Amino acid sequence: MKKVVVGTIAGAVILGGAIGAGAMTDGFQNFESVNPAASEPSDLISVEEAQEKALAEYDGVIESIELEGKRDGYVYDLDIDNGDMDYDLYMDASTGDILRVEEERDDDDDNGSAANPEASTEDYISQEEAINIALEEVEGTLESVKLDSDDGSVVYEVEIDTGTFSDEASLDIDAVTGEVLEVDMD
Template identity: 30%
Template sequence: MKERIIWMLGGAIITVVVFVLAQQFLFGTTSAEQISQEEAEQIVLDTYSGDIEEVIEDVKHYSIKVKLPSGSYIVIVNKQSGELEEIRSHQTAQSDEKEQDSVGEEEKTEEDVEEPSNEDEQEESNSVPDKENNGDHEIVKEPEQEFLTKDEILKELQDEYEGEFQSIEFMDEERPYYGVEIEDKNEFIHLMIDAQTGEVTDEQIELKTQTPISQEEAIDIALDKQSGEIEDFEYKEINGTLYYIIEIETENDQDVTMRINALNGEVTVIWDDKDDDDDDQDQEED
């Protein structure tokens, strides 16, 4: 009998020890792979210059409220990868929470209230405006304001621009944008990218080699030769000579390319119009 009790006690002790060790191994390994709250805050501050107001932690994410000049935003950071999964305005987040609460309250109310007849439903649908109601208060949905991440912006630009990407910075203005700097063989390219759409809203080229003809002067020369809308602008070295290549769409929907010598301003006009045999395809002008 004694031996049986000893064996039972020994088995119970071994089971408890194994369980504790397993718990420490499993949970300890998981937590070691996750980034800390401080690391998550630093990731957010490196991307968006502002002040951290609040951090809410769940199993897989940190929800970090950051205050920027244009307002407060909620940034969702993945605990495992440290990636920024989502950014939206704080007002939008509050609106979503209120909407969820109102839906729950309406469902509870519907259980206690008698179902109206079909005629009553028809009259009510005709008289109520197309808005959501929560008792006496109307809930107006605000448009979500989500921004593209740096990685998404870079992925788009790498297909269009050659050279080395020197920097990319989020600028929180009235219309938030990313400022991007690219270094190419002969030039520095400065871009403004819409943070929501990814559209290039402004492009400035700064030549590494100073030339007598500036970018603005080259554009003026091209428009003096042919009025229209500039569709493309680039800077190239051809056979050791530096040129501005400017594409213009005329009022007659014709495409013309101006090749302007960056040293002396000499212009080569190239018309892209296969249907017009009377136009010169390549003519040089001083």
């Protein structure tokens, strides 16, 4: 009698494990369909479209935009400065829908830089110009662009997915002159 009970329990455990393994395999297959691969940029709206949609809702200057992979897809993280307020927007990279907005009073002075206090944001090349300069320097797909102060000058930090062994290139481009200051291949 004990052998029958032990055999029944062992069979149930083995069957349960097989069913669980099958469910996990299907779960992994479904995960791929929910989270698009980074190598499929045609499914995402462009950086330019994301910028247009964000500026249609919020006035200001886009300081940075980054494409981020999340568990359930991709989002653009956009930072907008309109002088009095800073907006941090999270936008669905497939649809362009704004998912979340964080607002913060802008207490720092973004005009000028330590190296050139006379320079203002009006003197900077556009973000699109910086992207074009970067893509002329390194072939690939734009991942992010950010306006930042670096070593006393204002630069665009551009990251490009090269799709090669090194995978990513980071470029610093002078925001006033458009000169490529640094290229790092990661």
